[in-house]
Amino acid sequence: MKKQLIVIGAGPGGYVAAFTAADLGLNVILIDDGQNPGGVCLYRGCIPSKALLHVARIIQESREAKDLGIEFSEPRIDLDRVRQFKDSVVAKLTGGLGQLAKQRKIEFIQGRAKFLSSNSIEIQKADGSKETFEFDNAILATGSLPITLPFAPRSERVLDSTSALELKDIPNRLLVIGGGYIGLELGTVYRALGSEVSVVEMTPSLLPGADRDLALTLSKRLQGQFKSIKLSTKVTAISETQNAVSVSFEDKDGQSSKEEFDKVLIAIGRKNVYDGLGLENTKIQFSDDKKFITVNAQRQTTDSTIYAIGDIAGQPMLAHKASAEGKVAAEAIAGHKAGFDVKAIPAVVFTDPEIAWCGITEAEAKEKGLPVTVSKFPWAASGRAVTLNRTEGLTKLIADTDTGRILGVAMAGVGAGEMIAEGVLAVELGALASDVALSVHPHPTISETLMEAAEGIIGQATHIYRPKRSL
Numbered sequence: 001m002k003k004q005l006i007v008i009g010a011g012p013g014g015y016v017a018a019f020t021a022a023d024l025g026l027n028v029i030l031i032d033d034g035q036n037p038g039g040v041c042l043y044r045g046c047i048p049s050k051a052l053l054h055v056a057r058i059i060q061e062s063r064e065a066k067d068l069g070i071e072f073s074e075p076r077i078d079l080d081r082v083r084q085f086k087d088s089v090v091a092k093l094t095g096g097l098g099q100l101a102k103q104r105k106i107e108f109i110q111g112r113a114k115f116l117s118s119n120s121i122e123i124q125k126a127d128g129s130k131e132t133f134e135f136d137n138a139i140l141a142t143g144s145l146p147i148t149l150p151f152a153p154r155s156e157r158v159l160d161s162t163s164a165l166e167l168k169d170i171p172n173r174l175l176v177i178g179g180g181y182i183g184l185e186l187g188t189v190y191r192a193l194g195s196e197v198s199v200v201e202m203t204p205s206l207l208p209g210a211d212r213d214l215a216l217t218l219s220k221r222l223q224g225q226f227k228s229i230k231l232s233t234k235v236t237a238i239s240e241t242q243n244a245v246s247v248s249f250e251d252k253d254g255q256s257s258k259e260e261f262d263k264v265l266i267a268i269g270r271k272n273v274y275d276g277l278g279l280e281n282t283k284i285q286f287s288d289d290k291k292f293i294t295v296n297a298q299r300q301t302t303d304s305t306i307y308a309i310g311d312i313a314g315q316p317m318l319a320h321k322a323s324a325e326g327k328v329a330a331e332a333i334a335g336h337k338a339g340f341d342v343k344a345i346p347a348v349v350f351t352d353p354e355i356a357w358c359g360i361t362e363a364e365a366k367e368k369g370l371p372v373t374v375s376k377f378p379w380a381a382s383g384r385a386v387t388l389n390r391t392e393g394l395t396k397l398i399a400d401t402d403t404g405r406i407l408g409v410a411m412a413g414v415g416a417g418e419m420i421a422e423g424v425l426a427v428e429l430g431a432l433a434s435d436v437a438l439s440v441h442p443h444p445t446i447s448e449t450l451m452e453a454a455e456g457i458i459g460q461a462t463h464i465y466r467p468k469r470s471l
Contacts, residue, residue, distance in 0.1 A: 028107070
């Protein structure tokens with residue numbers, strides 16, 4: 001049986017590709033081991049973690065309300081109901097995607113696929129049966145899995161991002177290995193629910209990849225919430241004792257130490273899923289470091305019938321990037337002119353405060369020697385931030401010194417993840433700082449900080465006084 005398009009993997013890349021292709025008139029099969037479309041993001045990643053982060057935010061705000069003259073008793077946490085809330089969110093969204101697939105007449109098969117050749121696959125179905133299909137085109141969207149440490153024992157006391165989201169219990173002492181966005185988001189959840197959280201990170205600061213001033217904004221707040229944050233420190237050994245997990249550390253000076261924890265969460269990154277796909281039976285080639293599948297602007301691999309999107313197709317490994325690539329691949333297969341050419345894929349860390357950025361970062365601009373002007377607007381000068389009692393935030397614009405064109409936008413603070421979209425639009429459209437500065441923003445809002453930062457680029461910042469330099 002031959003199909004026009006087979007999509008392998010039903011995460012935010014795969015299901016968007018399948019839905020787009022079906023809307024364009026193609027006959028589509030969508031394959032995933034989940035009961036419904038959704039993939040890691042909806043079942044074991046983005047969505048359940050954000051549901052729990054919302055719970056954590058409510059708990060933290062109830063505790064901080066005393067600073068405003070309102071004092072609540074300590075929250076009583078019903079872990080079963082928290083877990084039910086998280087699971088209900090997942091079920092609602094994945095179930096909705098299942099209905100959308102049916103409405104589009106997409107054949108959804110629960111199972112795993114393996115390429116037999118460049119135009120045929122075998123599907124091992126969830127019920128144990130097998131079926132073979134031929135296809136005109138296929139899209140690979142198999143995503144990624146958590147990386148573990150080779151010396152970490154197999155134990156219920158040693159978690160990854162998937163098992164941590166199951167929320168089986170709240171350990172008294174939790175160590176998070178990895179100071180990136182996954183570790184910090186989950187650490188925030190467990191701390192709010194009652195764990196004493198420690199973090200260890202190999203690099204000199206939290207959130208490697210983010211500009212230091214943004215990471216520092218978050219770090220200062222977390223230092224008051226987490227028990228400890230160990231930077232420039234690596235984990236050298238993990239062993240399970242009778243009632244705990246023993247972890248050995250080594251700092252930048254070579255000094256060793258050891259501590260015990262009730263549970264350890266390993267959040268050191270993710271690796272792409274290739275095993276069992278039968279890629280050796282195709283003409284697909286990989287990047288020099290073997291981490292990613294080589295693709296062109298249409299997301300077509302070196303095997304002309306097969307496309308690849310999402311985590312397996314290159315950095316950044318983000319759901320919204322996968323969705324955008326899925327649309328491009330589906331349109332290209334349907335015969336439309338399409339190409340993946342974006343300048344500002346946003347990144348958001350959903351901690352409290354949130355961290356978000358798009359386009360070029362200040363560190364990248366310095367590394368490349370670009371002539372840029374950087375304007376920072378502290379939220380302490382924002383009327384809305386003051387009314388929220390959350391003045392630790394920062395908004396930053398990076399613009400070309402000669403033209404004033406906005407090259408990058410970054411924010412740290414409450415709601416930064418929602419507001420970064422304006423920065424994405426500015427970078428993608430090639431807006432000038434004066435364009436943003438002259439766009440009237442509502443008052444009082446945090447969004448005004450973008451306007452004020454843009455005013456700083458053109459030297460007209462209203463709420464920040466910068467003395468003129470004498471000639």
